[in-house]
Amino acid sequence: MATDFSRFISQLLIMSAFKLFIASYFYLSLLIYFLPNTPVLAQDLSVPLNIQIKSQQQAKVSQEKIDKLDQETLQLLNQYRYDLSYLDDLNTYNKQLQRQVNNQRQSLTQKQAELDELQTSKQRMVPHLLRMLEVLQQFVALDLPFLPHERNNRIEQLQQLMDRSDVSLAEKYRRLIEAYRVEAEYGHSIESYQGEVDTQQGSKTVDFLRLGRLELYYLSLDGNQAARWDQHSKQWIALQEEFRAPIKRAMSVAKKQLPVELLQLPIQREKVQ
DSSP, X not given: OHHHHHHHXXXXXXXXXXXXXXXXXXXXXXXXXXXXXXXXXXXXXXXXXXXXXXXXXXXXXXXXXXXXXXXXXXXXXXXXXHHHHHHHHXXXXXXXXXXXXXXXXXXXXXXXXXXXXXXXXXXXXXHHHHHHHHHHHHHHHHSOXXXXXXXXXXXXHHHHHHTOSSSOHHHHHHHHHHXXXXXXXXXXXXXXXXXXXXXXXXXXXXXXXXXXXXXXXXXXXXXXXXXXXXXXXXXXXXXOGGGHHHHHHHHHHHTTSSOOOOOOOOOOOOOOO
């Protein structure tokens, strides 16, 4: 009996639920059928829909603004980081540049000291050069009278050079040393050249022979006269006929027309006091 009663109750509940489902379905069908024909109800439902749509649109616009601001913020942040890096590089460059400026200032100070010292050296060097030129002039005047025009012209050019303001001190010194070198080379060389000699009969052209700074001879162009310069009496001394041929051969040797050979020539003896 209990089992039959339970079945009865179950069937009753199932039937009630089925009826409730049928009634609900019928009610919803009526609601759907009559809902489009009811303006007030459609209007009441469109309000929250419009609000929802506007909210979504506003949310979309707000989100776009947020995304834009976020992008701008990111750009500003990157620019700020770049500016910091650039500023750091600029500070490093400025420090290095300052060290270079300090080094240049030290160099300028040293250069100025060197210029001051150079100016002092110039003030001391000019009198020294003038003394050297004076010594050279005296030396040429007391030396054997060979190449007188060439040597005197060289000294005159040096004197003019010393007075020129557009020529550097180094160039003046170089030219003066060059003149000393030329004079020094005369002492260990032999030379033969033509020139003028003053005699009792007047000036005439002869062939000269110079043996270093030891002796100076001349031979007339016709070979009939020969003489030797006497440094003590400062005059020409006529030589005997026997010395004309050796002098002529020595001139050929000086001109490299003959090989070097041993020749007998008159040599001045130094006086012993």
